Each structure stands twice: as C-alpha cells, then as structure tokens.
Amino acid sequence: MTHTTHGTAVERLADYLLGGVVGGPLSADLAGWLAGSARFRAFAELYRDKIRKKLRGATDDEARRDIRAELSVAHSLLADHRIELAFEAYGSGRGGPDFSVTYRGARAFDLEVTRLRRPPNVASDTRVLLTKLRQLPPSVPNAVLIAFDGDDAAALEIPEAIRLMRARGDARDEAFFTSRGFGGTRAFYERFLRLGAVLGWCEGAAGDARASLWVNRSARIPMPDRALRACLTSLRGA
Numbered sequence: 001m002t003h004t005t006h007g008t009a010v011e012r013l014a015d016y017l018l019g020g021v022v023g024g025p026l027s028a029d030l031a032g033w034l035a036g037s038a039r040f041r042a043f044a045e046l047y048r049d050k051i052r053k054k055l056r057g058a059t060d061d062e063a064r065r066d067i068r069a070e071l072s073v074a075h076s077l078l079a080d081h082r083i084e085l086a087f088e089a090y091g092s093g094r095g096g097p098d099f100s101v102t103y104r105g106a107r108a109f110d111l112e113v114t115r116l117r118r119p120p121n122v123a124s125d126t127r128v129l130l131t132k133l134r135q136l137p138p139s140v141p142n143a144v145l146i147a148f149d150g151d152d153a154a155a156l157e158i159p160e161a162i163r164l165m166r167a168r169g170d171a172r173d174e175a176f177f178t179s180r181g182f183g184g185t186r187a188f189y190e191r192f193l194r195l196g197a198v199l200g201w202c203e204g205a206a207g208d209a210r211a212s213l214w215v216n217r218s219a220r221i222p223m224p225d226r227a228l229r230a231c232l233t234s235l236r237g238a
Contacts, residue, residue, distance in 0.1 A: 010034045013044060017051050025061055026068040033071070039078040044071075047087040062117060069115040069147040070098055072203055073235070077101070080234045083227075096137060103227030109141035109196065111231075116148035120200075125161040129198070130180045133191040141223045145199040145235075153212035156200035162214070165192070192216075196223035201235055211235035 014031040021027065034041045044051060051071070058064045077083050082104040089110075090096025097110035112132050116124060128146060136142040146156055165188070168176045174184045182188045196219040200212040213232050215223060 010041070013041070013048065017044060017048060017055060019052055019056050021055075025065045026055070026071070029068065030071070033075045037075060037078060039081065040075045043074060043078060043085060043087070050088055065117075066115045069203075070113045073111075073113050073145060073147070073201070074099065076237070077231055077234050080230055083230060083234065090137070097135060097142065101227065101231065103224065103230050106224040106227040107141065109143060109224060109227060110137065111143050111145060112136070113145045113147065116146060119150065120146075120148055120156045122157045122160050122164060125157050126164050127180075129158075129161055129195075130165065130182075130188075133188070133195060134181055136191060136194040138194060139221070141196045141219070141221045142194050143197040143199060143223060143228065143231075144195065145201055147201045147203065149204065150202045151205045152209040153200035153202045153205060154209070155202075156198075156212060158198045158200065158212075158214040162216075193218065193220040195219060196221065197228055199232065199235065206237075208236055210237055 010031060014027070014034055017030065018027055034044060051067075054067055055064065058067055074085055074087070077085060077099075084102040086100040086102075088096070088098060089100040097112040099111040099113070100108055101111050102108040112135055114128055114132060116128065118124060125146070129144065132144045136144075146158075148156065169185050169188055169192075172185050177184055177188045182191070195216050197216060198214045200214075202210055211232055213228070215228075
C-alpha cells in the first residue's frame with residue numbers, strides 16, 4: 001500500500017512538472033530521479049511551479065535538454081546531504097544564476113548551469129563564458145558549470161579560453177568586448193573578477209572524468225573550497 005501510494009505521488013509530480021508532455025529528453029529520466037532520491041523529490045516539490053514554467057517555455061527538444069542538464073546537476077548535488085540548493089533565487093525573469101548552493105559550515109555561492117549543444121572547443125568555450133559572465137551577481141562567490149556530451153570533462157578548454165579572453169583584455173581590444181555585450185575591456189574585467197570557478201561536466205562519463213574544475217585565483221570573492229570540492233565529488237558520482 002505504501003509503495004503504491006509513493007509511486008502514484010511520484011507519477012503525479014512528474015506529470016505536473018512535465019505539463020502532461022510524454023516523451024522527449026527529460027520524461028524518461030525525471031520519474032526515476034524523483035523515485036530514487038527523497039532529497040531531489042523534495043527539491044522538485046518545493047520549486048514545482050518554477051520548474052513547470054521553465055519546461056513549458058522550452059519550445060523544442062534542445063531547450064528541454066538544457067533544462068534536463070540543470071535538473072540532472074541538482075539531482076547529482078543533492079546526493080550529498082550536506083548540500084542545499086535554492087532554485088532561481090533571484091527570480092526567473094532577472095537572468096541570475098540557476099542555483100544558490102549552501103554547504104554545511106561554508107559560505108553560500110551561486111552556480112550557473114549551461115549546456116553546450118556541440119562538442120567543446122576554444123571558440124565555443126570562450127563564447128559561453130563571456131555570455132555567462134554577464135549573469136554573475138556581485139558580492140557573492142560565483143561558479144559556472146558547463147555540461148556537454150563526451151567521455152572526459154577535461155576536454156573543456158577552459159584554461160585556453162580564459163587565456164584568450166585575458167589576452168584580448170590586455171590588448172585593450174574594445175571592439176571584441178563591446179560586440180559581445182560588454183561596455184568594453186573594463187566592464188569585462190569587472191565581470192571576470194566575479195567568476196570564482198568553472199566546472200566541466202560529462203554526465204555520461206565515469207569517475208573523475210565526469211567532472212573537471214578550474215579555479216579563478218584572481219576572483220574578487222574566492223570560492224568556498226570545501227563546498228566546491230564537495231560539489232565536484234558529487235558531480236563525479238562518488
């Protein structure tokens with residue numbers, strides 16, 4: 001009796017989140033995540049309206065895969081009972097990071113999740129980082145997680161992308177930054193100093209190859225190291 005009631009509750013929640021849409025890149029996984037993790041189920045229940053609204057706004061399978069990546073990250077992080085997540089704490093229409101992450105005894109930080117729709121390379125890694133820098137708020141540590149299909153998260157060329165951006169900044173290439181939504185070199189550096197870390201994530205990979213980490217040692221507000229390492233461990237499935 002208990003099992004049946006539990007199963008029905010999971011199915012009802014999954015159906016509500018998906019808005020009745022059957023099939024697609026998320027529906028095959030969502031019910032399993034909800035049934036297999038009480039913490040993820042509580043998270044999904046708490047933010048059910050935000051998740052449903054976001055999914056309803058996804059107009060094609062690629063957009064739904066983007067949201068699937070966000071929810072899969074949440075599912076992985078919540079496997080560690082010391083990690084708490086708030087979803088879109090700045091509001092869904094304000095362009096802030098996807099998650100606020102709190103780790104027991106450590107300072108909270110913001111985590112923005114994005115998914116590459118093509119294999120990583122320096123050009124695409126640079127482009128996505130420049131886009132995400134504009135979303136990072138001040139006065140809080142910030143990390144960006146880039147999810148992509150592959151068998152080794154180290155394939156993400158973050159150090160090279162960072163070197164390219166900084167070289168453009170050092171050369172005062174104002175046109176490069178203004179064409180990408182910044183007010184110029186100074187505005188880029190102001191945003192770059194908000195970036196504390198970049199995580200790469202290949203969900204289908206195994207072990208340490210599943211997640212990589214780059215830390216910005218020049219960040220104005222350093223990342224809480226214990227919290228960041230706990231997240232890295234969870235993303236690797238340990």
